[in-house]
Amino acid sequence: MEDEVRCGRYVNPSDAKRKFKDVADMWLRSKNNVSEGVRARYECELRTYINPKWSNVPIGAIRHDDIARWVTELSTGNYPAKLHWKHNPKPLSPRSIKSIVKVVFAGVLDYAVKVRYLMENPARDVEIPKPEYKDLVFLDIREIEALADAAERVGRPVDGTIIRFQSYVGTRINETFALQVGDIDFEKRQIRVRRTWKNSAKAQRLGPPKSGRPRTVAFPKFLAQPLRELVKEQPETAYVFRAVKGGHINDHNWRRRIWRKAVQLAGLEDIEGLTPHSLRHSYAAIAITAGADVKILQRQMGHTSASLTLDIYGFLFPERLGQVADVIDAERTTAIVSKRD
Structure with missing residues (x-):
């Protein structure tokens, strides 16, 4: 003892x-x-x-x-x-x-x-x-665009932009609704994710992102114009995606008023488990297909580690062992030829 x-x-x-x-x-x-x-x-x-x-x-x-x-x-x-x-x-x-x-x-x-x-x-x-993350729900680009068009018809143009923003930027829905005008850098096509809406039994309140740290994400060129329209003549502290009366959008109300109706109008109601978070998964699938590596994907999506990103989306990464071998072969050939010269 x-x-x-x-x-x-x-x-x-x-x-x-x-x-x-x-x-x-x-x-x-x-x-x-x-x-x-x-x-x-x-x-x-x-x-x-x-x-x-x-x-x-x-x-x-x-x-x-x-x-x-x-x-x-x-x-x-x-x-x-x-x-x-x-x-x-x-x-x-x-x-x-x-x-x-x-x-x-x-x-x-x-x-x-x-x-x-x-x-x-x-x-x-x-x-x-x-x-088993293979059960995650993904939409392809055609389905995303059909859903965005439907959201515009059942709601406003901003609702279609929300669908596209979620699908092609990959932020969490309450990170999106917490974005303010001053968070956007149009010159670099980057957005600083500093806050998110936290849901509780009483009300929503602003807090840090899920990882606890701000991060910078990039957005594609085609989103620049609709985003500029949304922030035009707005103060730095105004929300980018605003409700009809100008305040922030409540995600629960948006799901009820816009999301569910848009899913039905787009003919996607038979996809089991389809939620707004599925758009974030869809972004990951599109980014991986486009060649994004795991570290870039981790930073964009705000995961705490690359291992978490691989745990969720690792099965989407293509098998590239053959490509690596081909690159090594080409590098060796180039080095030998240059040495002879």
Whole structure:
């Protein structure tokens, strides 16, 4: 015991008897830098999926095998849960399981390790199903243009520009609606994404982008003219995409008034899972086809890392091993010929 104290490995056995729900409450209180929406998701996952299983379990009694079995239960729909309207549990997607197990559940146990209630986190090495991003919804350019034209007919010209902006720039919808006139540099055809609208139970409020840092994105030439029309004679702080009365556009209202009607008018209502976020995925697919590398795509889309970009869109990148071999062959030939000369 003395050796463990000196080496910083000592854990008070009574702390390992703390119930999971109590440590989870402490973990939530420690999350001072997350948005209201993220906090609400953490609380929902704890209440719905995690606490029904682990609420009264001492943190020191949680074992790797127990967590692995729970992951299987989440995958098959055979798990305890607190669901609304007496719904029965159903198999969860790999992305949901990742959030529940690796972000929230493991986050609570990480906190227990940090405050020395536990020596190690048994959830970190547990394997979870790999997310299948091939199920993402993409539109091709013809479908995008048909949708944009439909949005103009059911709404205003700005609604068509919103569709095209989402599809050919790739910002998140609430980043788009938070753009201000002063964020646009028409000479460089660049936009500084500094803020986004955060949704909460009470109202929308402005906050930093999802990554927590501003970023610069580029827009294609054809968008310059419609953007100039939108910002003409507007002050620097005016929103680029404005509601009828001049304020910012609420994404929930826009989906109800414009998006759903435009999808039907464009004949795209049979595409399952089509949402405004699908336009962001469509941008990624178009950019990759055009030759964008993973780092450029990461910067444009505001992902925290290139590995995240590859996790989501890696299957879209073409197989270029043969091209690399051909380039090496050409470089070698050029070097040998120039040496002989």
